[in-house]
Amino acid sequence: MTSEIDHLVTSGTFSLDGGTWDVDNNVWIIGDEREAIVIDAAHDAAAIRDALGGRTLKAIVSTHAHNDHIDAAPVLADATGAPILLHPADLPLWEMTHPDRRPDGELADGQTLTVGGIELKVLHTPGHAPGAVCLYAPELGTVFTGDTLFQGGPGATGRSFSDFPTIIGSIREKLLALPGDTKVRTGHGDSTTIGDEAPHLQEWLDRGH
Structure with missing residues (x-):
C-alpha cells in the first residue's frame, strides 16, 4: 500500500x-488509503475530517498545546473516536484551552507511533513549549516540527512557557542530528530541509552558549 x-x-x-493573532496552521495527515494520523488538529475539525476521506483516524497527535494547534482536537476526536496524544509537560497549556477535556494518551521521547506501515518517532523538543515534540519519519525522509523549527530559524520563545536556550538545545541535539536531506514540515509556513537550515541555525546556536 502506498504511504x-x-x-x-x-x-x-x-x-x-492576553494577546490574540490571526494565524494559518499546517495540518499534516500521514498514512495510507486505509488509516491515518493527524498532526495538529487546528481550527477546522470538519475540513480535517473531509481530508481524511473516510480513512480510519488512528490518533490525533499534538506537537504542543498552544490553542491554535489543539482547538479542533476534541471535536475531531469525538467525530472519529481517535485518541488525542500530547506530551504531559504541556498539560498546563492544554487546560487553558480545554479545561474540561483531557488528552487521551501521552507522548514520550523515543516513542514510536505506527500508521499505514509508517513509523513516526517522537522527539521531545521543549523550548517553544515545555511539551513540544517533533515526529520523525525516516522512511519518508521527513520530520514534522510543529513550532520548534521553521524555514529561517527556531520557533518563537518570547511568551509564557517558552525558553530560548531550551529550544536551541532541542534543535542542536534532536534535529541537527538528522540527515541533511530530511524535509522539515512545519506548523506554519513553508517546508524546508535540515541541510538548508543548519548553516542559518548555527548563528542561533552560537547565541545560545
Missing part, C-alpha cells in the same frame, strides 16, 4: 498572554 502525506492549511487565531 502518503496530505497537507491542509486551516485558519483561526492564536491567543496567549
Whole structure:
C-alpha cells in the first residue's frame, strides 16, 4: 500500500498572554488509503475530517498545546473516536484551552507511533513549549516540527512557557542530528530541509552558549 502525506492549511487565531493573532496552521495527515494520523488538529475539525476521506483516524497527535494547534482536537476526536496524544509537560497549556477535556494518551521521547506501515518517532523538543515534540519519519525522509523549527530559524520563545536556550538545545541535539536531506514540515509556513537550515541555525546556536 502506498504511504502518503496530505497537507491542509486551516485558519483561526492564536491567543496567549492576553494577546490574540490571526494565524494559518499546517495540518499534516500521514498514512495510507486505509488509516491515518493527524498532526495538529487546528481550527477546522470538519475540513480535517473531509481530508481524511473516510480513512480510519488512528490518533490525533499534538506537537504542543498552544490553542491554535489543539482547538479542533476534541471535536475531531469525538467525530472519529481517535485518541488525542500530547506530551504531559504541556498539560498546563492544554487546560487553558480545554479545561474540561483531557488528552487521551501521552507522548514520550523515543516513542514510536505506527500508521499505514509508517513509523513516526517522537522527539521531545521543549523550548517553544515545555511539551513540544517533533515526529520523525525516516522512511519518508521527513520530520514534522510543529513550532520548534521553521524555514529561517527556531520557533518563537518570547511568551509564557517558552525558553530560548531550551529550544536551541532541542534543535542542536534532536534535529541537527538528522540527515541533511530530511524535509522539515512545519506548523506554519513553508517546508524546508535540515541541510538548508543548519548553516542559518548555527548563528542561533552560537547565541545560545
